[in-house]
Amino acid sequence: MKNRKLLMIPGPIEFTPEVLGAMGLPTTSHVAPNFINVCGEALELMRQVFLSPTGQPFIMAGSGTLAMDMAAANLIEEGDGVLVVNTGYFSDRFAKIAQRYGAKVTEVRASVVGDVPSADDVEKALKSGSFKIMTLTHVDTSTAVCVDIKKLAHIARSYGVLSVVDGVCSVAGEELRQDEWGVDIALTASQKAIGVPPGLALVMASPKAMEAFRNRTSPVRNFYADWNEWLPIMKAYEERRPSYFGTPAVNLVWALNVSLKQIGEEGMEKRVARHKRISRAFKDAMRALGLKQVPLSDEKSATTLSGVYYPDGTDSSLLKHIGDAGVIVAGGLHPQIKDKYFRVGHMGAVNGSDILSTIGAIETALVKSNYKFDKGRGLQAAAAILE
Numbered sequence: 001m002k003n004r005k006l007l008m009i010p011g012p013i014e015f016t017p018e019v020l021g022a023m024g025l026p027t028t029s030h031v032a033p034n035f036i037n038v039c040g041e042a043l044e045l046m047r048q049v050f051l052s053p054t055g056q057p058f059i060m061a062g063s064g065t066l067a068m069d070m071a072a073a074n075l076i077e078e079g080d081g082v083l084v085v086n087t088g089y090f091s092d093r094f095a096k097i098a099q100r101y102g103a104k105v106t107e108v109r110a111s112v113v114g115d116v117p118s119a120d121d122v123e124k125a126l127k128s129g130s131f132k133i134m135t136l137t138h139v140d141t142s143t144a145v146c147v148d149i150k151k152l153a154h155i156a157r158s159y160g161v162l163s164v165v166d167g168v169c170s171v172a173g174e175e176l177r178q179d180e181w182g183v184d185i186a187l188t189a190s191q192k193a194i195g196v197p198p199g200l201a202l203v204m205a206s207p208k209a210m211e212a213f214r215n216r217t218s219p220v221r222n223f224y225a226d227w228n229e230w231l232p233i234m235k236a237y238e239e240r241r242p243s244y245f246g247t248p249a250v251n252l253v254w255a256l257n258v259s260l261k262q263i264g265e266e267g268m269e270k271r272v273a274r275h276k277r278i279s280r281a282f283k284d285a286m287r288a289l290g291l292k293q294v295p296l297s298d299e300k301s302a303t304t305l306s307g308v309y310y311p312d313g314t315d316s317s318l319l320k321h322i323g324d325a326g327v328i329v330a331g332g333l334h335p336q337i338k339d340k341y342f343r344v345g346h347m348g349a350v351n352g353s354d355i356l357s358t359i360g361a362i363e364t365a366l367v368k369s370n371y372k373f374d375k376g377r378g379l380q381a382a383a384a385i386l387e
């Protein structure tokens with residue numbers, strides 16, 4: 001018997017047995033020839049996942065927040081203008097990080113939770129100030145809202161502003177074509193759609209972002225994240241040479257190599273299509289059960305996770321009932337609606353039976369909470385999409 005519950009939160013996610021197997025390999029030296037090769041390959045494979053043949057990849061020991069910190073530390077100098085396209089909790093975090101490095105931060109927000117700022121509002125904000133960087137949260141994990149990166153990155157570039165995309169909940173799940181869309185930095189963490197246990201911060205920087213970094217006139221105000229230290233290390237691994245600045249997370253890099261190869265075998269288009277299909281199955285199921293979602297429309301919804309309001313007469317005790325039925329989902333995160341909704345992550349290696357199990361557990365929990373609905377309606381709606 002598998003004595004564990006299905007983990008359906010927006011990271012960490014369920015990992016493949018091959019990835020978990022790599023975590024258990026004997027740890028080598030960080031300059032062992034086989035590790036140098038594995039890390040060099042992982043850097044090369046990152047370009048395929050980010051669809052960024054011209055990008056400079058960085059693999060660091062740390063969480064997604066370090067990836068955000070690294071982007072800010074290396075690009076921002078005292079007094080630089082940063083426009084934060086704010087869609088929730090993690091956009092707030094980017095604003096705080098930018099301020100820490102001395103940026104003058106302006107925010108453009110949607111008026112209600114679940115909405116995204118319009119392209120017009122973003123353009124107006126860009127016009128009305130002087131900005132070096134615009135940050136975007138591709139999928140805001142607190143609201144399950146997704147912004148149109150293609151459109152907004154294009155607008156940023158037309159104003160000569162660097163676009164920095166927090167893709168922690170999107171890279172390797174949502175469609176993101178870094179080079180084609182002119183995204184200057186895309187970043188993520190290992191434990192989300194890229195499918196590796198927590199502990200790696202992953203950053204891809206465009207040639208324009210690297211140029212802005214080289215043009216700095218003041219030192220990088222973060223010792224650990226300084227690209228002056230890490231760029232030679234990343235280059236050395238790609239050239240299969242030994243090097244050292246800080247010890248890499250050897251086993252995690254090994255696991256990353258395995259996961260990136262699995263992603264490559266599936267192919268990015270198929271992977272994005274699978275995320276869309278699973279997301280649609282889940283969202284249709286919630287609608288069929290009469291449950292409302294946080295994003296205001298399907299076009300503004302992520303495919304890597306869903307945010308669902310507790311139906312009338314129920315509350316966060318639903319989470320415990322879902323857990324008792326064998327599936328772990330996450331509570332609310334956005335401060336304004338924290339106790340009113342729950343979140344379900346469906347990214348990475350997720351498949352149709354995972355999503356059906358999750359919907360089944362939610363139906364079971366709804367019955368326990370005395371919510372009135374036609375039992376099986378959610379499962380039927382999802383099955384219609386998955387077949």
Ligand SMILES: *Cc1c(COP(=O)(O)O)cnc(C)c1O
Pocket residue numbers: 010011063064065066090137139140141166167168169189
């Ligand atoms: C999870 C997440 C983060 C933070 O990542 P950590 O690994 O928890 O530091 C940042 N941004 C988004 C969009 C996320 O989903």
